[in-house]
Amino acid sequence: MKSLLLGNEAAARGLFEAGCRLVSSYPGTPSTEITEEAAKFPEIICEWAPNEKVALETAFGASLAGGRAACCMKHVGLNVAADPLFTISYTGVNGGLVIFVADDPAMHSSQNEQDSRHYAVSAKLPMVEPSDSSEAKAFVKQAFEMSEAYDTPVLVRMCTRIAHAQNTVELSERIGVPVRAYEKNPQKYIMSPANAKLRHPIVEERLTKLREFAETTGLNRVEWAEKNPENALGIICSGTVYQYVKEVLGDTVNILKLGMVNPLPEKLIRDFSAKSGRVIVIEELDPVLEEYVKALGIPCEGKSLFPMCGEFSQRVIREKLGLPELASPAPFEVPGRPPIMCAGCPHRGLFFVLAKNHYTVIGDIGCYTLGSAKPLNAVDMVLCMGASVSGIHGFNKIRGEETEKKTVAVIGDSTFMHSGMTGLANIAYNGSNSTVIIVDNSITGMTGHQNNPTNGFNLRGEPATKIDLEALCHALGIESVAVCDPYDLKGTEKAIKDALAFNGPAVVISRRPCALLKNVKKAAPLTVDPEKCIGCKSCMRIGCPAISLRDGRPVIDIGQCTGCGVCSGLCALDAIGSTAKGGEA
Amino acid sequence: MKTCNVMIVGVGGQGTLLASRILGRVFLKNGYDVKISEVHGMSQRGGSVVTYVRAGEKVYSPIIEKGEADYILSFEKIEGARYINGLKKDGILVTNTGETDPMTVITGACEYPHDALEKLTAAGVKTDETDALTLAREAGSEKAVNVVLIGRLSRYFEFPEEDWMEALCETVKPAFLEMNQKAFRLGKG
Structure with a gap:
């Protein structure tokens, strides 16, 4: 069966199909719907934790007990959960443990534009990055397999344009994954200095094995240009950028699409670069891939062409590769419309x-x-x-x-x-x-x-x-x-x-409860008495979207007004009253 | 199968997400590959919002950029104007004529450009204007402005009406289905 799913819904479907038993998260745009959608499956225990650190530690506890578990957060949430993250890298897991981190290039709803791939590198953890909903589902299932096969938590990097984009996904059934046996194992799970010293070399060995895995896994793939691949432009990319590159360049270029962004496949990158003409690494935010490729001694371009800030699009790819701009009507200047507090907030x-x-x-x-x-x-x-x-x-x-x-x-x-x-x-x-x-x-x-x-x-x-x-x-x-x-x-x-x-x-x-909550009863809308109002604009000082000026006098939009009465509290002339029967106005 | 790009723009809270989901489902029923891109969170709170619906043989990017939209469906008079350079040269702006003052106008920092659509038409942009609020009220709810406008947009496609009705059935709450079906038909005219 095919369904149109948000990347986040598809990720939740992946959790269900992979036999995940517990999800603990703290909400954060653009990651929130993964947990909300997972909660629609009664087979999965789904909880909001007070913060991301608690959420990750809860998910770790579930993994320790032998169940497959997950934890979802936005990029800045991983800063809060970083403490357990770095040490779970040492303990490894029992049941598979998958950690979603949703980056927000262009800061649609965030306070910074940090690139979560750095966490994968510094915590020495594998990270996969889907490029659409269908991969989001598939990668989650592969992440659980990788987690158990390599005894490691696995990070899944989502971005706004993956998390909040819908496309078709083929659905499958849930697989039965039994809860693994729990055995006391102090050397593995008590990270005192003596034990942690024994675990660190295991983490390094694991990373070496994961590097080998990265060379052959289907998560990474090469798409050769249809014509003359030996001279074609070679583009190394991942996630949403892959879609923009395909949109603009189709099959005229060689593409190394990395579904696993840490650790990176050295041989695959060397081979791809050797068999391509000019090599360009295209990635949003920081030059994580580019610096790796350059460290291998492979000549390539990246941030010399593409910006460090904001999100990309097919327009950015066209522009930075010197392709012609598409014709469009001239821009039209209109007043800005920033987000605001709702009427009745x-x-x-x-x-x-x-x-x-x-x-x-x-x-x-x-x-x-x-x-x-x-x-x-x-x-x-x-x-x-x-x-x-x-x-x-x-x-x-x-x-x-x-x-x-x-x-x-x-x-x-x-x-x-x-x-x-x-x-x-x-x-x-x-x-x-x-x-x-x-x-x-x-x-x-x-x-x-x-x-x-x-x-x-x-x-x-x-x-x-x-x-x-x-x-x-x-x-x-x-x-x-x-x-x-x-x-x-x-x-x-x-x-x-x-x-x-x-x-x-x-x-x-x-x-006072949020005015948008369904169980909050709204009072009758208010109205301005034109006999009493002198147009002093006192009521305009609160910036309520339900009040606008028409010919110098305030008018209240009854469709928006919740009757909160904050504006009438400011009116010295008592000119704002309720439209309810028996109201003053 | 030609790729079709539709930008749906409006004010946070007007129901652009639902409209994009209805349209996406209709494309899907007609054998298109579909991608829809939404924005959630902070930008939703009464701010300017845009969602993208793309359909074709195979669609890669989930977003629509400058000069790529076949249609802009605007839920508010000046929101279409804000994103007008998303339109292709021969694209069409299907727009509500209703006005919602942005905070910059409420605070007196800016004046609302009431003549925006006339100016766009004079500049050569093809526009199709509807008073969606009046039709939504006629259907039974001011909240149905989004479905009225989807009805209006449906005139540009040759998809059977039952596909639209089915898509409505899949996306709106059963209690509001009849009202929304009426809104759709009023919009389609």
Whole structure:
């Protein structure tokens, strides 16, 4: 049977067909759907972990117990999981262990453009890289075989254009893979220095064997040009770049398509290069393949022609190889349309209060990063998951009282569970008068609504233990913990001012579920009373997409308005009222 | 079999993903190799979004670049204009006439170019305009703008109507199927 599947859906299908028994992940674009789709198979235990390190260690535990297991994350998630990764390389596995890492060239939804292949090289692990959905499924199955045959975790590198592109995939049945026996083996699984010293040479031997495997595996293949291959351009590439190269050059060039990007096949590359004319390595982001080829003494081009930044396309291939540009209409200048907080977003009221008071805001990763956008411009710094809570502590330690009374950290519920808790323990332990605002919208929002340990539901939507944020903050040593509703601007402002005035660290939980959640009841839309409105534009200051100006007066789009009332709270003339029966307007 | 490239552009939340999935399934039913490319995450939140649907004998790249689109299906008046250089010289912009102010207009930093379609037509771009919101309301939901527009686009293909209906059946929730079928037919006109 053939189906049209996203790369991520195909990867999940691969997990199912390969007999995988457990998937533990933390959501992150563009990797999230692998775990969500895997959860549609009742045969696989699928869980959201609080962060990628926990997820990988859970998957490792499952592998140790003898079951095939997997773990999925975005590129920056692998930074969090790097600690177990490097040492699982030493212990090896029992049941097959496959780790997905999804890179995001062009940063469609990421804070940096790091190239995960470096992790495979430095952790001495095999990495495969599919170039479409059908390979995504097939490579996952091969990755499990490789994992068990070579006693190693295997990395699968996905990229946005593989993860989020759909194409046809042939489906097969799930294979029965029994849980392997578990035997206590301290020398293999206790990585004390004495044992680790014995494991390191095994890792090096494994890498040598994997290099031999790379020479012959079907994961790597050569496609010779239809005519005169001996003089044809030789292109070395992998993943999505292979598709762009084929699109532009078809079978007029020799192509070495690497499905296994670490370790690399020396003999295959030497042979391919010797049998081709000019050799060009085309790869997005860093020159990982190119540097390897050059180190072999093979003359080639790569980053001298192709950029280091951003993603490629058939246009980039054409342009950089000097092929003519395609004709198209002239570009047309239109106003920019950056992403924004949705109408009814609970973050809007909070960031309005922060902007109004000119507080310094140490931000974090999530929808609320958008508090940095115009017209609120409320955020000073965004770095990585959890950095708001740790960052504010260092900031206040340097500037002391000067900033303690007007600086806040803002972090989401899911991000707080991911890596904000440790920062809060640090604030309590090392004594800064820092104020942390946890924006609790009952969901992991930006990645498309995943449940998390604070909302009472697990990945499959079943009831789960709900971690009490207030109790948790108290337990982490914070005496002052207050809760506010960000739709109530006055109450929110008071809660924050009280927290800043408190002599000691404080937490404010700004609590209101995401307006896009299906179970959230929306109030009747609001409307502007033209008799009362004088066009002062106070309501425009919150940057709500449901309010626009027509002939100098605000108009509310009833299709978008959720009736949150943040705008009416700003109207001194009481000109904004509900459209509900009995409403004021 | 000629390769056909369709860019579907709009504002995050308008349902471009669903539209691309419907179109992709219809191509698939008619024996095409299909690739669809989507963008998720941060860029979805009310920002400008683009998805690509490519179909042909054999399709390699999942994306559509400058000068390659046979059609741009735009869910909002100026979004087609934003991506207009994706169109082939003889390509067609099938567009909704509805306007959604971007934040740059809401904050007063920019003016909304209400005459964008007239200007594009004057520049020689073939446009096909539909008031999709009115038709979606007639079908029973403002959210059906995407299916109305897919209906409009379907006029350019010779695929049987039952293929489109089947694709709708496979992609929309059963409770909304009838409304979406109506939206499709209203769009097709």
